[in-house]
Amino acid sequence: MKKPLGADLIIPALALGFAAYFFVSIADLAWEAKANGVIIGTILVFLILIQVARIAAQWARGKASLSLETVIEPREAIVKRVGLVAVTIAFIATLHWLGLTLGLLLAMLAALWLMGARGKVLFVIPIVVAAAAYLLFVALLNTDIPHGPIERLFS
Amino acid sequence: MTWEFLLEQFAVQFGLWWVIIPAIFLGIIVGILPGFSPQNTLIMLLPLTLAVPVEQAMAFMIALYCANHLAGGIPAILVKIPGSGGAAATTLDGYPMTQKGQAQQALVLCFTASVFGGLITTLATLALLPWLSQIGLYLRSVEMVVVMLFGLTLIAVIAAKDTLKALIAGFFGLLVGVIGTDHIYNTPRATFGFLELYDGVPLVPALIGLFAISEALVMLEEKMIVDEAGRERALRVRWADTIDGLRLSVQKWWHIVWTAFVGLFIGIVPGAGASIAAFVAYQQSRLWSKHPEQYGTGIPEGVIAPESANNGVTSGTLVPTLALGVPGGSTAAVMMIVLQYHGMVMGPRLFASNPNVAYGVFVSMAVAYVFMIFTILPLARYMSRVVLFETTYLAPIIVLVTIVAAFGERQYLFDMALALVFGVIGYVAHKTSYHVTAILIGILLGPLFEQYLVRALRISQGDLTILFSSTLGNILWGFLVLSLVLPVLKTRFSRSSPPQP
Numbered sequence: 001m002k003k004p005l006g007a008d009l010i011i012p013a014l015a016l017g018f019a020a021y022f023f024v025s026i027a028d029l030a031w032e033a034k035a036n037g038v039i040i041g042t043i044l045v046f047l048i049l050i051q052v053a054r055i056a057a058q059w060a061r062g063k064a065s066l067s068l069e070t071v072i073e074p075r076e077a078i079v080k081r082v083g084l085v086a087v088t089i090a091f092i093a094t095l096h097w098l099g100l101t102l103g104l105l106l107a108m109l110a111a112l113w114l115m116g117a118r119g120k121v122l123f124v125i126p127i128v129v130a131a132a133a134y135l136l137f138v139a140l141l142n143t144d145i146p147h148g149p150i151e152r153l154f155s
Numbered sequence: 156m157t158w159e160f161l162l163e164q165f166a167v168q169f170g171l172w173w174v175i176i177p178a179i180f181l182g183i184i185v186g187i188l189p190g191f192s193p194q195n196t197l198i199m200l201l202p203l204t205l206a207v208p209v210e211q212a213m214a215f216m217i218a219l220y221c222a223n224h225l226a227g228g229i230p231a232i233l234v235k236i237p238g239s240g241g242a243a244a245t246t247l248d249g250y251p252m253t254q255k256g257q258a259q260q261a262l263v264l265c266f267t268a269s270v271f272g273g274l275i276t277t278l279a280t281l282a283l284l285p286w287l288s289q290i291g292l293y294l295r296s297v298e299m300v301v302v303m304l305f306g307l308t309l310i311a312v313i314a315a316k317d318t319l320k321a322l323i324a325g326f327f328g329l330l331v332g333v334i335g336t337d338h339i340y341n342t343p344r345a346t347f348g349f350l351e352l353y354d355g356v357p358l359v360p361a362l363i364g365l366f367a368i369s370e371a372l373v374m375l376e377e378k379m380i381v382d383e384a385g386r387e388r389a390l391r392v393r394w395a396d397t398i399d400g401l402r403l404s405v406q407k408w409w410h411i412v413w414t415a416f417v418g419l420f421i422g423i424v425p426g427a428g429a430s431i432a433a434f435v436a437y438q439q440s441r442l443w444s445k446h447p448e449q450y451g452t453g454i455p456e457g458v459i460a461p462e463s464a465n466n467g468v469t470s471g472t473l474v475p476t477l478a479l480g481v482p483g484g485s486t487a488a489v490m491m492i493v494l495q496y497h498g499m500v501m502g503p504r505l506f507a508s509n510p511n512v513a514y515g516v517f518v519s520m521a522v523a524y525v526f527m528i529f530t531i532l533p534l535a536r537y538m539s540r541v542v543l544f545e546t547t548y549l550a551p552i553i554v555l556v557t558i559v560a561a562f563g564e565r566q567y568l569f570d571m572a573l574a575l576v577f578g579v580i581g582y583v584a585h586k587t588s589y590h591v592t593a594i595l596i597g598i599l600l601g602p603l604f605e606q607y608l609v610r611a612l613r614i615s616q617g618d619l620t621i622l623f624s625s626t627l628g629n630i631l632w633g634f635l636v637l638s639l640v641l642p643v644l645k646t647r648f649s650r651s652s653p654p655q656p
């Protein structure tokens with residue numbers, strides 16, 4: 001069976017892209033501002049080339065495939081994983097309007113439902129977590145986290 | 156400093172139990188939550204610490220600081236989420252112990268190593284203070300570059316299963332660590348146009364993303380974070396497991412002692428801090444071990460080394476603060492502000508003009524550690540039950556609560572999004588064995604490394620040979636090469652030696 005090594009190229013590709021962007025962004029700077037980045041970036045590119053060559057050699061010998069299954073498997077967890085990331089993005093995006101307590105309550109509800117939680121626990125955990133977050137971040141530590149209808153109600 | 160003076164100081168500090176015990180509990184809560192650093196908490200409580208007498212203020216701050224260093228290991232062991240950068244190395248063996256159903260033993264090891272490591276180094280600092288305070292003076296930019304590189308070699312050594320992948324992860328982290336404005340001209344580099352990145356990549360969102368969020372995304376694949384056997388053990392938590400943890404701590408007492416001193420000496424170097432100390436101690440522990448191959452599988456030494464070292468740092472950090480007026484870290488800087496507000500002048504004169512404060516700080520630390528062991532040890536039994544939560548509930552709580560914690564350090568919504576980005580990168584790295592710890596070490600060391608490298612190169616007008624121009628630096632280079640070569644030689648030697656009958 002061929003070893004799925006396609007996913008092993010994701011981090012090198014990301015690093016290579018970032019290194020390229022880094023070099024472009026420092027092109028016109030004084031040597032003091034780019035010395036460190038050039039040294040580190042050059043070593044990084046060199047290491048990535050070795051890794052690419054290593055994977056390419058295994059692929060050419062027929063011992064490896066460029067499949068991405070390492071990051072995808074197990075497939076039954078994909079919906080939960082992508083769903084959790086999507087809920088988190090929605091939570092951050094709406095935090096400004098909903099405020100911490102309501103935003104967290106709704107995000108927890110959605111995330112737990114996606115994970116398959118049902119019944120009383122689906123409501124109990126979000127209420128407890130949102131209340132604890134309110135007490136800690138708003139009432140006790142008085143952070144600048146966005147306030148929404150619940151925070152305004154209790155202020 | 157006489158014995159009478161010392162005993163009197165201990166009596167005074169024990170009398171401040173009503174300040175120290177609440178500070179310990181506050182420090183533990185703050186330490187468990189990623190994103191809540193002791194310095195931020197102390198800043199928020201500054202009005203309180205400025206209003207009370209300096210002895211009480213220092214006792215409070217010291218107890219909170221030490222408890223915070225200890226508590227970072229708790230989530231690192233239970234759910235693989237380090238409460239602070241100093242506890243990142245604890246995940247390497249602490250979490251595998253939890254997965255084997257030994258969470259209670261791992262927590263007890265963490266507590267005893269932290270408390271006794273911290274206590275021993277505090278007492279040693281008290282005795283050796285006049286000499287220790289000189290160490291920082293000998294480390295200039297050239298030597299610091301080598302110290303930083305020494306930290307970098309850990310990347311390859313810690314993740315020895317695939318050194319190339321570990322190096323890619325580490326250097327990627329280092330490059331990410333260079334994001335932001337440079338130290339000389341303040342010109343932005345690779346900030347993607349975000350003003351929020353001008354100060355560099357904030358460590359807390361990186362830590363939360365790479366460890367907490369990525370781990371939660373991986374966690375979803377299983378019903379529980381422990382296997383069936385581990386679950387059975389966790390269900391049968393007994394005081395005997397706490398005693399077993401204590402037995403292991405007594406058995407490994409020498410390990411606690413020497414790794415604590417690694418922390419102490421690194422703590423004295425301004426800027427180095429608990430994260431570097433924990434990784435150096437872990438790496439040295441593995442290097443000198445008779446069974447290095449077992450590191451990472453959940454062994455007591457792998458928990459003791461980073462925990463003992465990151466608490467050894469606590470007293471070390473205060474040495475340059477008090478003796479030279481150079482804060483060894485950000486928390487020490489806050490303490491320095493409080494001391495200066497109360498009219499204390501930092502430097503060697505402090506020990507002559509205000510010995511009750513100068514030495515009292517370390518006595519207070521020792522007393523805090525004594526109180527800590529009695530307050531936290533019985534809690535290990537109950538804390539270990541966290542692993543019985545199903546991942547269905549645990550993963551959303553971890554992701555959403557830690558993403559809120561990412562807001563805590565700088566109070567930017569941007570940092571929450573950044574934590575999520577690091578979470579996705581961490582997930583891919585985790586699944587493809589690119590070692591998220593190596594990425595974190597890189598991000599952590601990036602800015603410091605650049606600072607010292609550019610300083611050294613400016614002195615030599617860009618000539619790289621300056622890095623080999625000092626005797627101490629060259630000795631450190633020798634150690635660096637040794638720590639890279641020794642593991643290879645040891646592996647070769649163990650392969651070539653005939654099997655024992």
